[in-house]
Amino acid sequence: MTDPLEHVANQRRLSQKVERFTESVIREMTRKAMIHDAINLAQGFPDFPAPAIVKQAAIDAIDADINQYAITWGAKSIRDAIVAKFGEQTGLRIDAERELTVTCGATEAMIATLLALINPGDEVVVFEPFYENYGPDSVLSGATPRYVALEPPNWTMDVAELEAAFNDNTKAVIINTPNNPTGKVFTRRELEEIARLCRQHDVIAVTDEIYEHIIYGEPDAPLEHLSMITIDGMRDRTVVINGMSKTYSVTGWRVGWTVAEPAITEAIRKVHDFLTVGAAAPLQEAGAIALSLPRSYYQELADGYRARRDLLCQALDGAGFGFTVPDGAYYVMADISAFGYSDDVTFTDFLVEEIGIAVVPGSSFYSEAERGAQQIRFAFCKRRATLEAAASRFEKLK
Numbered sequence: 001m002t003d004p005l006e007h008v009a010n011q012r013r014l015s016q017k018v019e020r021f022t023e024s025v026i027r028e029m030t031r032k033a034m035i036h037d038a039i040n041l042a043q044g045f046p047d048f049p050a051p052a053i054v055k056q057a058a059i060d061a062i063d064a065d066i067n068q069y070a071i072t073w074g075a076k077s078i079r080d081a082i083v084a085k086f087g088e089q090t091g092l093r094i095d096a097e098r099e100l101t102v103t104c105g106a107t108e109a110m111i112a113t114l115l116a117l118i119n120p121g122d123e124v125v126v127f128e129p130f131y132e133n134y135g136p137d138s139v140l141s142g143a144t145p146r147y148v149a150l151e152p153p154n155w156t157m158d159v160a161e162l163e164a165a166f167n168d169n170t171k172a173v174i175i176n177t178p179n180n181p182t183g184k185v186f187t188r189r190e191l192e193e194i195a196r197l198c199r200q201h202d203v204i205a206v207t208d209e210i211y212e213h214i215i216y217g218e219p220d221a222p223l224e225h226l227s228m229i230t231i232d233g234m235r236d237r238t239v240v241i242n243g244m245s246k247t248y249s250v251t252g253w254r255v256g257w258t259v260a261e262p263a264i265t266e267a268i269r270k271v272h273d274f275l276t277v278g279a280a281a282p283l284q285e286a287g288a289i290a291l292s293l294p295r296s297y298y299q300e301l302a303d304g305y306r307a308r309r310d311l312l313c314q315a316l317d318g319a320g321f322g323f324t325v326p327d328g329a330y331y332v333m334a335d336i337s338a339f340g341y342s343d344d345v346t347f348t349d350f351l352v353e354e355i356g357i358a359v360v361p362g363s364s365f366y367s368e369a370e371r372g373a374q375q376i377r378f379a380f381c382k383r384r385a386t387l388e389a390a391a392s393r394f395e396k397l398k
């Protein structure tokens with residue numbers, strides 16, 4: 001317990017914004033996994049290597065003395081590569097000089113975007129459960145979040161509830177598809193409903209598409225990633241956020257970007273410049289090579305993740321968890337009510353201490369802890385051997 005007098009003194013010394021959120025629970029679970037020597041299915045980072053060609057490109061860039069600042073909004077090589085790939089996927093021609101900003105990961109892309117858009121009194125619509133960063137991002141940018149529920153088991157959204165969340169103060173809506181933590185892939189119909197409300201209330205869609213290539217569907221009905229920016233009337237009111245982390249298995253490189261029409265981009269670039277100046281220059285060069293990989297790379301990536309997903313889901317099913325098999329991203333949000341624990345945090349502590357598996361308590365993804373009290377999140381971006389070891393530890397749960 002902190003001394004109450006010290007607490008009051010600190011309240012005066014520190015920002016009130018910082019008082020309103022905690023440290024990341026996801027990263028805390030990684031630390032607990034280390035303490036208990038547990039298998040880390042908590043934080044979403046691969047435990048397998050990045051593609052050799054991408055690693056070599058970074059080594060080559062350092063060898064070539066790419067050691068100084070890149071252009072603040074991104075080295076020309078990676079911006080050109082993003083334009084080419086984005087054009088191939090969406091059919092949209094974006095301007096590398098005026099519509100792109102390279103950032104320190106999608107994390108900086110999101111906070112820089114919100115800082116560039118939000119004024120006091122502005123509201124942001126957030127789907128819940130949400131990736132934990134969006135909460136502190138709203139606080140730091142000064143936005144008031146308005147939550148719209150994605151209801152289990154299929155994480156469906158209610159259009160009437162969505163409509164009720166939009167009003168004259170709504171500035172932006174944050175969409176994450178494929179979704180962390182649920183694995184939901186928003187349908188064209190859902191995106192069109194959201195787009196309709198954006199046009200009606202003059203709202204900007206901020207879409208985190210970091211898992212765009214980790215998408216499954218069924219062999220006879222493959223799912224395609226659909227970007228909000230391609231929906232009618234959304235070209236100039238969408239900020240697309242993406243990055244290298246998940247697609248090229250380099251979460252520690254911190255290279256991300258935003259795509260947005262010129263006026264929004266100019267505002268994002270100003271914020272980005274004073275937040276971080278720029279992302280690591282040699283890693284941006286490697287990004288240009290990564291983004292030029294052939295289509296087959298992305299197919300193999302998705303196939304590999306499908307196999308990992310199926311392995312984990314089979315183990316979870318056998319152990320008695322309730323869940324919907326994810327359509328995208330690399331997480332399973334599971335229901336723990338079969339185990340009879342009072343809440344997610346108690347169960348998570350038991351898992352990491354007694355079973356040797358670290359996961360993220362569901363409450364980290366909700367504005368009110370109670371809503372996530374019977375859920376936990378598993379990450380399956382791990383080697384087959386890691387997932388098999390986890391599966392055998394689940395045997396102890398039965």
Ligand code: GLN
Nearest residue numbers: 024026027042043044180
């Ligand atoms: N996106 C990853 C996850 O959700 C890692 C994020 C983090 O470190 N907070 O686990």
